[in-house]
Amino acid sequence: MNQKGINQRELADMIGKDETVISRWFAGKVGISRSSVELLEKALGEKLIKDKQHNMKKALITGVTGQDGSYLSEFLLEKGYEVHGVIRRNSSDHRERISHLEGTPHFHLHYGHMEDSMSLVKVVTMVRPDEIYNLAAQSHVQVSFDSPEFTADVDATGVLRVLEAVRAAGLENTCRIYQASTSELYGKVEEVPQNENTPFHPYSPYAVAKLYGYWIIREYREAYNMFCCSGILFNHESERRGETFVTRKITLAAARIAQGLQDCLYLGNLSSLRDWGYAKDYVECMWLILQNDKPEDFVIATGVQHSVREFAYYAFKHVGIELEFKGKGLDEIGVCVSDNRHSVHKKDTSLVGKALIKVSPDFYRPTDVVNLWGDPTKAKAKLGWNPNKTSFEELVKIMVDSDMAKVAGEGAAAKVRTNLAEYLEKGIVK
Ligand code: NAP
Numbered sequence: 001m002n003q004k005g006i007n008q009r010e011l012a013d014m015i016g017k018d019e020t021v022i023s024r025w026f027a028g029k030v031g032i033s034r035s036s037v038e039l040l041e042k043a044l045g046e047k048l049i050k051d052k053q054h055n056m057k058k059a060l061i062t063g064v065t066g067q068d069g070s071y072l073s074e075f076l077l078e079k080g081y082e083v084h085g086v087i088r089r090n091s092s093d094h095r096e097r098i099s100h101l102e103g104t105p106h107f108h109l110h111y112g113h114m115e116d117s118m119s120l121v122k123v124v125t126m127v128r129p130d131e132i133y134n135l136a137a138q139s140h141v142q143v144s145f146d147s148p149e150f151t152a153d154v155d156a157t158g159v160l161r162v163l164e165a166v167r168a169a170g171l172e173n174t175c176r177i178y179q180a181s182t183s184e185l186y187g188k189v190e191e192v193p194q195n196e197n198t199p200f201h202p203y204s205p206y207a208v209a210k211l212y213g214y215w216i217i218r219e220y221r222e223a224y225n226m227f228c229c230s231g232i233l234f235n236h237e238s239e240r241r242g243e244t245f246v247t248r249k250i251t252l253a254a255a256r257i258a259q260g261l262q263d264c265l266y267l268g269n270l271s272s273l274r275d276w277g278y279a280k281d282y283v284e285c286m287w288l289i290l291q292n293d294k295p296e297d298f299v300i301a302t303g304v305q306h307s308v309r310e311f312a313y314y315a316f317k318h319v320g321i322e323l324e325f326k327g328k329g330l331d332e333i334g335v336c337v338s339d340n341r342h343s344v345h346k347k348d349t350s351l352v353g354k355a356l357i358k359v360s361p362d363f364y365r366p367t368d369v370v371n372l373w374g375d376p377t378k379a380k381a382k383l384g385w386n387p388n389k390t391s392f393e394e395l396v397k398i399m400v401d402s403d404m405a406k407v408a409g410e411g412a413a414a415k416v417r418t419n420l421a422e423y424l425e426k427g428i429v430k
């Protein structure tokens with residue numbers, strides 16, 4: 001019984017849970033949803049909840065403004081965590097993906113940079129997190145060829161700085177750390193499909209930097225007995241994916257071409273193969289990895305592989321444009337063979353016979369990873385994770401539907417977007 005005379009049984013009924021969940025929540029051992037916290041807040045008043053907040057699990061996310069950071073924040077808030085995100089100062093607003101979370105209870109932002117140990121030590125010492133999700137990175141593989149030193153500083157040394165910040169704060173025995181590792185480590189692949197035992201062969205400055213991150217995590221686990229793990233995640237996409245990654249570039253272009261705002265899409269290697277999953281499903285795995293009994297690394301993938309060409313085919317098909325690919329290498333084109341667009345988008349001209357996809361050498365990489373295909377058996381067995389919650393076809397549909405609505409809704413801004421499309425066509429924005 002608490003000061004308000006309400007017993008735990010009644011509280012449990014209120015949120016539709018077992019009594020043990022309530023007592024474990026009060027002890028800070030499990031999370032409950034935000035809506036449940038709000039119900040309890042109403043019943044118990046602020047003081048008790050404030051006391052409880054001392055027991056709330058705290059997560060710190062670097063890269064909170066990114067695709068994964070935004071989904072992970074939503075996921076952890078829903079689980080009843082207090083979420084702290086590290087953002088860097090920018091001259092323009094980079095917080096689009098988390099703007100809906102700002103101002104909500106239990107969501108806090110702090111300035112910090114992966115190149116600046118002092119800022120990381122300060123944030124970690126102040127927040128004293130139970131879990132850190134290190135997602136911040138220069139994450140674009142092609143850009144890593146243009147900025148290799150910066151990529152190494154953020155993606156390699158940055159991981160070391162996070163680990164040292166945890167030690168400086170005296171949290172090495174309590175704080176669990178997730179490192180956003182990558183299938184790019186397999187690079188010039190030595191085995192297909194790839195699992196936790198497949199040898200690494202990094203094939204870009206990005207991958208080499210991430211390999212350091214992977215090994216320094218293992219080193220701190222072994223040297224200091226810290227609970228730190230790498231999730232070796234294969235490509236995961238969503239409607240929040242950055243616009244210069246190939247899937248989002250394709251879905252945006254399909255939407256613009258369907259709505260008459262772009263003539264042609266220029267791509268690089270159409271034959272490259274990826275194991276594409278849905279980002280929203282993958283953040284659950286990051287959390288599961290840190291709830292495991294012991295610190296281990298996991299491959300997270302769907303186990304299904306498709307080419308860039310296939311992704312484009314399905315994306316265009318979804319907006320009513322059937323493509324046929326002709327030619328080879330730099331001469332390959334994707335020609336419209338049937339135009340079944342919704343009549344509001346059709347205007348007067350049919351696209352049949354037009355080359356809507358062309359290949360540009362601007363999007364070729366000095367070394368390209370072309371055969372990624374993950375084997376998620378270990379994650380399935382040990383974490384109970386379902387790698388096939390969202391199929392490839394559903395993923396394409398989610399992304400295309402979202403971009404169709406975005407492009408249609410942009411109204412006056414659509415003309416500005418056309419300029420960006422032109423840049424993309426000319427290969428200026430990689
Ligand atoms: P993303 O959308 O590019 O987000 C990257 C995040 O890192 C952004 O919040 C960015 O902040 C932040 N960041 C970059 N440099 C920073 C710096 N110097 N200091 C502080 N913050 C910095 O990437 P994502 O797709 O969400 O991926 C998350 C992580 O998973 C990355 O480490 C990526 O390498 C890794 N990963 C991704 C995939 C995938 O398919 N998505 C697969 C395997 C691994 P701004 O918003 O200010 O730029």
Ligand code: GDD
Pocket residue numbers: 139140141142181182183184233234235236244245246247249266267268269270272273274308363364365368369370372430
């Ligand atoms: N970006 C881009 N633009 N890639 C293209 C294009 C194009 O116009 N045309 C073909 N591609 C090919 C690339 O050469 C590559 O083989 C493949 O499409 C996927 O490229 P991206 O979407 O840029 O992703 P990525 O696989 O290089 O990197 C992403 O996944 C990694 C996990 O495997 C990033 O999210 C990394 O941060 C992540 O580690």
